[in-house]
Amino acid sequence: xxxxxxxxxxxxxxxxxxxxxxxxxxxxxxxxxxxxxxxxxxxxxxxxxxxxxxxxxxxxxxxxxxxxxxxxxxxxxxxxxxxxxxxxxxxxxxxxxxxxxxxxxxxxxxxxxxxxxxxxxxxxxxxxxxxxxxxxxxxxxxxxxxxxxxxxxxxx
Numbered sequence: 001x002x003x004x005x006x007x008x009x010x011x012x013x014x015x016x017x018x019x020x021x022x023x024x025x026x027x028x029x030x031x032x033x034x035x036x037x038x039x040x041x042x043x044x045x046x047x048x049x050x051x052x053x054x055x056x057x058x059x060x061x062x063x064x065x066x067x068x069x070x071x072x073x074x075x076x077x078x079x080x081x082x083x084x085x086x087x088x089x090x091x092x093x094x095x096x097x098x099x100x101x102x103x104x105x106x107x108x109x110x111x112x113x114x115x116x117x118x119x120x121x122x123x124x125x126x127x128x129x130x131x132x133x134x135x136x137x138x139x140x141x142x143x144x145x146x147x148x149x150x151x152x153x154x155x156x
Contacts, residue, residue: 028073029080029141038062038152059155063090066150071141080138082149090153092131098151101133102126108135 036051038061051064067082083105086092092100099108102116114126136149 029077030070030072031067031082033065033067036064038064057155061155062093063153063155064150065153066148068148069146071143071145074143076143077141078139080141081135082138083133083135084151085133086131086153090155092128092134093152093154096151098134098136100131101135102130103132105133
């Protein structure tokens with residue numbers, strides 16, 4: 001796997017945004033995203049996880065994707081939705097306070113409630129490996145509110 005192509009795919013997959021009820025605020029909530037690779041640092045026996053720039057990644061490396069948001073609209077924004085596509089080169093490592101899609105972002109729900117059709121046509125429970133998108137719904141963003149959402153994944 002070429003690191004350059006993976007890093008390009010990762011940077012292209014940082015964030016897309018879909019405000020549900022606040023059309024007047026569309027495009028006015030600022031988003032920035034980043035991807036870090038988890039590395040171990042320190043002396044043997046006292047190592048700690050650190051987050052580093054992903055200049056070189058290999059299968060099995062753990063990544064942390066973060067989307068930072070800031071409400072610059074001057075008004076409260078209701079039900080703001082942040083949707084992150086999962087690059088096909090990575091697998092989500094855990095569920096969290098978000099819903100997921102296993103059908104390319106067409107529908108979302110809790111992973112335990114989702115299923116997928118196999119190549120032979122049978123239906124089976126969806127797994128972390130099947131997740132294509134993650135979605136957070138932020139119920140209220142007050143003017144000037146800031147925060148972030150994140151998820152972890154591992155390179156396939």
